Amino acid sequence: MTNENKDQFRPADHDNDHFLLTTVVGSYPKPKWLNRAKDLYEDEDSDFDEDNWQEAKDDAARLITAEHERAGLDVVVDGEMRRNEMVEFFAHRIEGYEFNGPVKVWGHNYFDKPSVVSEVEYDDSWLVDEYEFTADATDRPVKVPITGPYTLANWSFNEAYEDDDELTLELADLVNEEIEKLVDAGARYIQIDEPALATTPDDHAIVGEALEHIVADIPEEVRIGLHVCYGDYSRIYPEILEFPVDEFDLELANGDYEQLDVFKDPEFSKDLALGVTDAHVAEVESVEQIEENIKKGLEVVPPEQLVVSPDCGVKLLPRDVAYGKMANMVQAARNVEEDLDEGNIDIERGAPTPADD
Amino acid sequence: MENIKRRYSLVGATMTEYVSTTPGLYPLPDWAKDDLSDLKGHQKHDLISGDEGEEITATYEEAREEVVGVQTEAGLDRIVEGQLRWDDMLAHPLAVADAVETRGIVRYYDNNNFYREPVVTDDLEPTGDVAAELEAATQLTGGEDLQAVLPGPYSLFDLATDERYGDDAEFLAAIADFLAGEVEAFPDVETLFLLEPSLVESAPADGLDERASEAIDRVASATDADVVVQPYWGAVEEKVYAHLLDADIDAVGFDFVANQDDNVYNLQEYGATDDVALGLADGQNTLVEDPEAIRDRVEWVEGQLGVTDFETVYLTTNTETFYLPYRKYVEKLEVLAEAADLAEVTAA
Numbered sequence: 001m002t003n004e005n006k007d008q009f010r011p012a013d014h015d016n017d018h019f020l021l022t023t024v025v026g027s028y029p030k031p032k033w034l035n036r037a038k039d040l041y042e043d044e045d046s047d048f049d050e051d052n053w054q055e056a057k058d059d060a061a062r063l064i065t066a067e068h069e070r071a072g073l074d075v076v077v078d079g080e081m082r083r084n085e086m087v088e089f090f091a092h093r094i095e096g097y098e099f100n101g102p103v104k105v106w107g108h109n110y111f112d113k114p115s116v117v118s119e120v121e122y123d124d125s126w127l128v129d130e131y132e133f134t135a136d137a138t139d140r141p142v143k144v145p146i147t148g149p150y151t152l153a154n155w156s157f158n159e160a161y162e163d164d165d166e167l168t169l170e171l172a173d174l175v176n177e178e179i180e181k182l183v184d185a186g187a188r189y190i191q192i193d194e195p196a197l198a199t200t201p202d203d204h205a206i207v208g209e210a211l212e213h214i215v216a217d218i219p220e221e222v223r224i225g226l227h228v229c230y231g232d233y234s235r236i237y238p239e240i241l242e243f244p245v246d247e248f249d250l251e252l253a254n255g256d257y258e259q260l261d262v263f264k265d266p267e268f269s270k271d272l273a274l275g276v277t278d279a280h281v282a283e284v285e286s287v288e289q290i291e292e293n294i295k296k297g298l299e300v301v302p303p304e305q306l307v308v309s310p311d312c313g314v315k316l317l318p319r320d321v322a323y324g325k326m327a328n329m330v331q332a333a334r335n336v337e338e339d340l341d342e343g344n345i346d347i348e349r350g351a352p353t354p355a356d357d
Numbered sequence: 358m359e360n361i362k363r364r365y366s367l368v369g370a371t372m373t374e375y376v377s378t379t380p381g382l383y384p385l386p387d388w389a390k391d392d393l394s395d396l397k398g399h400q401k402h403d404l405i406s407g408d409e410g411e412e413i414t415a416t417y418e419e420a421r422e423e424v425v426g427v428q429t430e431a432g433l434d435r436i437v438e439g440q441l442r443w444d445d446m447l448a449h450p451l452a453v454a455d456a457v458e459t460r461g462i463v464r465y466y467d468n469n470n471f472y473r474e475p476v477v478t479d480d481l482e483p484t485g486d487v488a489a490e491l492e493a494a495t496q497l498t499g500g501e502d503l504q505a506v507l508p509g510p511y512s513l514f515d516l517a518t519d520e521r522y523g524d525d526a527e528f529l530a531a532i533a534d535f536l537a538g539e540v541e542a543f544p545d546v547e548t549l550f551l552l553e554p555s556l557v558e559s560a561p562a563d564g565l566d567e568r569a570s571e572a573i574d575r576v577a578s579a580t581d582a583d584v585v586v587q588p589y590w591g592a593v594e595e596k597v598y599a600h601l602l603d604a605d606i607d608a609v610g611f612d613f614v615a616n617q618d619d620n621v622y623n624l625q626e627y628g629a630t631d632d633v634a635l636g637l638a639d640g641q642n643t644l645v646e647d648p649e650a651i652r653d654r655v656e657w658v659e660g661q662l663g664v665t666d667f668e669t670v671y672l673t674t675n676t677e678t679f680y681l682p683y684r685k686y687v688e689k690l691e692v693l694a695e696a697a698d699l700a701e702v703t704a705a
Binding site for chain 2: 100101102103104105106107108109110113115154155157158159196199200
């Protein structure tokens with residue numbers, strides 16, 4: 001069995017027959033100096049100007065992309081060095097949004113929750129520059145994470161549309177336009193992030209409908225993933241198998257794989273990007289531990305459909321811990337591939353595989 | 358002055374009084390968000406536990422003075438303390454209690470907001486924490502038109518975890534006694550709002566619905582103030598509503614932002630208390646309503662019921678307002694005050 005879509009990312013010098021694609025969800029701890037540069041940029045008394053700030057972000061993007069390479073990841077991201085927050089960043093780039101000030105998330109953690117005050121419209125490209133810069137900075141394939149339209153709608157105040165579903169679909173068309181531009185620029189791996197679906201899992205139908213808009217006229221070979229954070233997965237499975245995506249990226253290490261069985265029946269027919277290291281625990285899991293976690297994925301899908309990644313964005317971890325997790329994760333994936341090559345792994349999958357292919 | 362004039366105009370007339378108010382739990386002014394972030398920190402052990410030091414206390418005092426001023430300036434008929442210290446939102450009264458451990462961060466209903474899970478590990482005793490806030494507010498308002506705000510007993514029961522009482526009925530009763538104890542320590546207030554979103558979001562099953570009503574009755578009986586029970590994020594199930602009417606309360610609140618049909622149905626089928634609270638301004642959307650539109654919605658509700666003889670109609674946001682950016686929250690208050698004035702004029 002082969003998986004062309006996934007195998008396009010297989011490095012030419014990959015040693016093992018089996019290939020468990022290793023990647024990240026997206027965000028990564030920002031270097032401390034980048035935060036200091038931001039403070040300087042925002043300080044009116046400082047002469048640290050727009051060009052300096054741009055250069056600082058470029059440096060950080062190059063640095064983290066290289067750090068991903070050094071960890072051995074097959075597909076890299078720039079760690080979202082240019083993005084402040086996953087909704088704000090996009091809202092600043094979409095016509096129709098305005099900002100009225102910070103709102104509470106919990107305790108003294110706030111975010112500038114934007115308001116949609118008029119029809120949302122596509123203006124300039126959101127991510128093409130970011131993608132092109134990162135693609136230039138590395139020889140490895142680059143994944144582009146994009147906050148999904150359902151989350152962009154739900155984590156905003158909706159002043160302009162009849163309901164959030166309508167806003168979601170309008171935003172989905174804009175995401176589609178952006179992906180077209182990214183594909184023209186050479187991107188082949190897009191990940192839609194929908195953390196809001198974890199809050200309201202019963203809304204999976206509108207997320208599915210939005211994805212139909214997102215992938216319209218996008219070439220088949222472009223890999224589309226969907227990242228859904230920790231939540232009650234039984235409320236979205238198996239319905240999500242109908243979504244027009246190649247891969248689901250799921251947070252399961254955090255819950256110690258308690259929900260793994262949810263995905264065994266019916267058979268998981270997409271690729272599974274399994275969270276194998278916990279993004280919320282500031283302790284690097286051992287290679288052996290991560291190997292065990294990867295094998296959990298083999299209870300759900302065959303190796304051809306398995307992708308290995310952290311549970312979620314790792315931006316809140318200390319940077320050395322984040323790096324340790326990436327490096328151990330890659331090592332663990334290579335070890336499991338070797339074991340698979342040698343036929344040392346015998347794991348029974350939850351549901352019987354069809355015999356026709 | 359507006360308010361005083363209006364009240365005089367009511368003397369001797371059997372007409373409805375329209376009272377603008379809010380369910381409290383305000384957003385912090387932006388400067389206080391910054392200052393308190395710096396003073397307290399961003400982690401869960403940094404949140405309010407009831408023993409904060411001088412500098413933090415002083416910052417909250419200044420912020421309280423500001424939000425009391427905002428209400429007075431807007432011309433609201435009831436003034437709340439603002440509940441700015443309630444880091445854990447409606448779970449706050451438990452979060453500061455001795456018999457409670459605050460544990461992990463858990464989701465606050467269906468919102469992108471989180472609070473510390475309060476776990477009750479010992480016999481609950483009232484703390485006087487909320488009474489102290491109200492005393493402070495009294496200093497600012499001279500005691501006029503003060504409105505207290507508490508979680509309703511069922512919602513607090515729903516938000517908390519019990520490791521002491523062992524069964525739902527006993528735990529709910531203990532929470533009601535706890536809240537009643539808090540209320541008994543209050544200074545004089547005009548009105549007490551009991552916020553009961555869990556009556557909608559996590560509706561009590563058979564048996565528990567009656568106990569929820571008894572628990573509310575227990576808390577309401579602890580004060581001479583007018584008691585308004587405000588469920589939100591929809592309409593309560595009809596059986597829950599029927600039981601709620603058995604409690605000795607002055608008004609039930611209706612979230613007409615989230616659900617019109619079922620709320621009207623409840624009102625038509627089961628009637629209402631003599632007073633009623635109408636949640637007509639959206640506490641979770643920055644779109645600021647027109648005062649005229651709110652006045653029209655009041656008339657629409659009254660028209661649906663074929664009655665206009667409520668003694669008091671409270672006009673309020675449907676939910677707490679901490680979801681809003683500060684300046685939008687200020688605008689919402691202004692609109693409510695104006696809408697109540699308009700309703701009064703129209704009714705006259």
